[in-house]
Amino acid sequence: MLFHRKYEKMKAFQREQLGDNPRALEEENLSDKLEKHDTLALILSALITIVPVVLLFLLAIVAAGYFFLVR
Numbered sequence: 001m002l003f004h005r006k007y008e009k010m011k012a013f014q015r016e017q018l019g020d021n022p023r024a025l026e027e028e029n030l031s032d033k034l035e036k037h038d039t040l041a042l043i044l045s046a047l048i049t050i051v052p053v054v055l056l057f058l059l060a061i062v063a064a065g066y067f068f069l070v071r
Helices: 004-019 038-070
Strands: none
Touching: none
């Protein structure tokens, strides 16, 4: 892992902060770390990334169908 040392240091710091609590070794939920409008931002960024790719894919399928049926 590229950031293995940093990851281990962060986990050690987390264990130190939480003490002997069993939650110290568990992964926290993403919703615990999100701020108020982070979910909306994540959805919008996913749509901005995925929608153009899907449109290009559909355009390629339509173009291929057009050339097979018309020519």
